[in-house]
Amino acid sequence: MKKIKAAVVAIAAIAGMTVAVAPAQAASNCTAGGGGIYICDYGVKDHALPGGEKEQFLVGTDYAVWTRWTINKQWTGWVSLGMPDPLGKARGASSINVTDEQVQGNFRTGIYLRNSNGALVGKIRPGLGQGWWAWDFPNCC
Template identity: 70%
Template sequence: MKKFKAAVVAIVTMAGLAVAATPAQAADTCSAGGGGKYICDYGVTKHSLPNGEKEQFLVGLDYAVWTRWTVNQKWTSWVSMGMPAPVGTARAASSIEVTSGDNQGNFQTWITLLNSNGATVGKMRPALGANWYTWDFPNCC
């Protein structure tokens, strides 16, 4: 009988641990195309590129910013853009701006967002197809 009670207590304790949620799990979870999961409150930021392709940005369950884009009108897989410092502080992609970098079709893209302490941080891609710079303050670039 004591073993049975001990087993019941262990099961109840384990069940209680399974119910405890981390902050990301406590937030409402939404699904995006391509199997992406994100925190509903932050939504999906959609963005059209000058070459007719599209991009999407969202804040994932890990609080990192994730993106995907189209190539020949077909969506890529989701790719993490990482987290702005300090870790775990992304709130939402608040604005995305595209401007022409030069006359040869290189278009710069900026993404800015608020982190949990209210600071605005940003990331810039110098041209279509180029790698994104690291997270920094938007006036850095």
């Protein structure tokens, strides 16, 4: 009887390890320009800025949202926009929605996505060259 219990416990432990390891094995990493490493399945989101400049967003291997942009057609390094724990991790760049609007003469950009909890979260940059506001739960999109 003890041998049967031990075998059942061993099989359950191995099955549990297999389930825990499978998601990590399924995610493969890709390299973006500038040395950015991201989860391949999520891709890279391109975004056009005024004056012909560009911006990109991706989900890094830490599941945070990262961005880079061009200045005089030269790419900056990657900068983390983070994803605070209470809001959950980013689900994927394929779910990032980027919006632009003119607000009091400023080119305002918003990014919105579903986090790992399934909630819609967003982050706003009130104008070019300005910092991003904190992640929040928007009443839009």
